[in-house]
Amino acid sequence: CDEADDRRPPTTDRPRYFIPSHSSVEDPRITMAVATSPTSGATATTPSTKSMSTLKVKPKIKRSRDPLSPKPILDRRLLSAALDDAGVSLKPGQIDDFYQLLHRQHYPSVAEFVETYRLNDAAKKGLLPDGDERSVSSTSRSGSRPLKNLASNRPGKRNIRNLPKAFLKFLEDPSLEFVTVTSSVKEARTSADGSTTKLAVELQDGHVVEAVIMRHVSPAGSRATLCVSSQVGCAMGCTFCATGTMGIRGNLSSGEILEQLVHAGRILADDVANDDGEAENSKQRARMKHNHDLVRNVVFMGMGEPLNNYVNVIDACRGLIDCRRWNLAHGRVTVSTVGVIPKMRALTRDLPEVSLALSLHAPNQEARTAIVPTAKQYPIEKLIDALDEHMMAVTKRKMGDNGDDAGGFSADQRKMASKQKRAMIEYVMRESTQLLD
Structure with missing residues (x-):
């Protein structure tokens, strides 16, 4: 993704997306798929929506990121470390229950979450004073849904554990600086046909990244894809990418990456609410909701090289x-990568079922080296080998001890694995950033 992509002047000479036909790329082991790259990251509350041609947000120029303050509570590693430092112990699964409840409420502020949790807990135990209507039916100021199903009696459903009082006090401690959402949507722009919305997300330290909501509507069903950023800037230095010319300013935490989902979800929910107000009957309202499904696909194709921020991306x-x-x-x-082989293999080891897209950008090694500096270190042939390992990782795991010692796979096994599209080649052909104004 290229944060300055929309500033390119329209031209009939602009290269088109296509699959390369070089022999080193036409490897029979890999199923090729074209994936167009949107733009980078975003975040916030309720943004102003403008046309795609009017959004102009200039990020503050900083050479590095500031320490996280406040801290994103969606960063599980950061929260777990702070709990350990504070001496707050949770039973197995309780932190999962906390995140589940937070998600059900559509991510209200920490104070709202604690207040709502205590009200619901008191209502469940019958401790609310007579006439006090604050209970499960109340909603928070952020418009989130009330807590529900705190304890399910349905067969096969696991009851959600009560959260310890020490944990609730921990959340309320202002010195710990944990907040639900640390970023904000500075501005948003929507395409003329309404299918795409680009979000300029301002991080807590003033840096701006981008996220892109892509709405897909078809007779078979509707869905939304979100393109997220993983870094501020990028260290890969690809000559055709404006983000690459920034250099690397810093990594996004896992919480800041997930906050982009929170912002996108709120925008899509607002779309549904606005259409509900315009709908004249229930059938029309149902059709509109069908066209505003929440995010069902996430692609790491925004600012930054995801595998250079491996721990947070994972x-x-x-x-x-x-x-x-x-x-x-x-x-x-x-997860899209320009090609960092050690991290590609690490992803195959840690999350083999997640899809991996290789941004190739050139039909042969010579052409790729000219526009992708890291191509010298990671040649196409070795990239294809790593991509092949990812495509066949799940098949290899299922084979277990019955697998071929030589690591070979039959044609049928490769055909079945290729249908899963866990390994893709992304080809975005651009000569350089000289096309920019």
């Missing part, structure tokens, strides 16, 4: 596929 991916939160299918999360 943590964010785990949050996306967590059944207590966004509950995305593994294959609906795609």
Whole structure:
């Protein structure tokens, strides 16, 4: 993704997206798929929506990121470390329950969450004074839904554990500086046909990244894809990418990555609410809701090289596929890389079912080296090998001891694995950033 992409002048000479036809790329082991790259990251409350041609947000120029203050509570590693430092112990699964409840409420402020939790707990125990109507039916100021299903009696459903009082006090401690959302949507712009919304997300230290909501509507169903950023700037230095010319300013925490999902979800929910107000009957309202499904696909194709921020990206991916939160299918999360082979293999080891897209950008090694500086270190042939390992990782795991010692796979096994589209090649052909104004 290129934060200055929309400033390029329209021209008939602009290269088009296509699959390369070089022999080193036409490897029979890999199923090729074209994936167009949107733009970078975003975040916030209720943004102003403008046309795609009017949004102009200039990030503050900083050479590095400031320490996180306040701290994003969606960063699980950061929260767990702070709990350990404070001596607050949770039973196994209680932190998962906390995130599940936070997600059900659509991420209110920490103070609102604690207040609502205590009210619901008191109502459940019958401790509210007579005539006090504050209970499960109340909603928070952020418009979030009330807590529900604190304890389910349905067969097969696990009861949500009560959160310890020490944990609630921990959340309320202002010195710990944990907040639900640390970023904000500075501005948003929507395309003329309403299918795409680009968000300029201002991080707490003033840096701006981008996220892009892409709405897909078809007779078979509707869905939304969100393109997220993983870094401020990028160290890869690709000559065709404006983000690469910034250099690297710093990594996004896993919480800041997930906050982009929170912002996108709120915008899509507002779309549904606005359409509900315009709908004249229930059938029309149902059709409108069908056209505003929440985010069902996430692609790491925004600012930055995701695999250079490996720990935070992996943590964010785990949050996306967590059944207590966004509950995305593994294959609906795609990590795009320009090619960092050690980290590609690490992703295959840690999350083999998540999709991996290789940004190739050139039909052969010579052309790729000219526009992607890291291509000298990671040649195409080795990239294809790493991509092949990712595509076949799940098949290899299922084979177990029955697998071929030589690591070979039959044609049928490769055909079945390729249908899962866990390995893709992304080709965005651009000569250089000289096309920019």
